[in-house]
Amino acid sequence: MQHTKIVxxxxxxxYFVNTEDIVYCQSDxxxxxxxxxxxxxxxxVKSLTKFHKELPQEVFLRVNQSNLINxxxxxxxxxxxxxxxxxxxxKVPFTISLKDLLVQLF
Numbered sequence: 001m002q003h004t005k006i007v008x009x010x011x012x013x014x015y016f017v018n019t020e021d022i023v024y025c026q027s028d029x030x031x032x033x034x035x036x037x038x039x040x041x042x043x044x045v046k047s048l049t050k051f052h053k054e055l056p057q058e059v060f061l062r063v064n065q066s067n068l069i070n071x072x073x074x075x076x077x078x079x080x081x082x083x084x085x086x087x088x089x090x091k092v093p094f095t096i097s098l099k100d101l102l103v104q105l106f
Contacts, residue, residue, distance in 0.1 A: 004056055008034070008044055015042055019055055023073045023088050027066040037073075039088065061104050063094040071105050 008015040017036070026033045027048035034042040034051075044051060052060060052068055062068050063084060073087040079098060083091045094101055 006054060008042055010043070010045070017042070019059060020070070020072065022055075022060075022070050023086055024070060024090065024092055025051060025060075025068040035088070035090065037088065061101075063092060063096060063101065065095070067092045067094075074105060077101070 004019040006017055006019060008017055017034070021037045023035045023037055025048060026035065028043075030045065030047055032044045032046055032048045032051045034044055036042070048062075048066070048068055052062060055068075059070060059072065060068050061071055069084060069086065069092055074084055075087050075089075076085040077083075077094075077098070078085070078091075082094055084094055084101075085091050096104075
């Protein structure tokens, strides 16, 4: 498996992040919170839509207006509550249909 590394520049730091270390991303207006496998977070001054375009499309899935998940970290799907539980135990709501979600995950 080839590792894809992206550069995330902030005012005080420059991060070099392997995309496979990104569990999920969460929109916060013009910012994106990037949640990493080691439970660290990076705040990026870029919209989730723009950041999604920089990521491997076959790995990341937009599950609602505010969240983008790494498919490799999906642990369970709660069909009734419409939540995806990720490997780090965070739960992310999904608004796309369950059928579309399953098709895009696999």
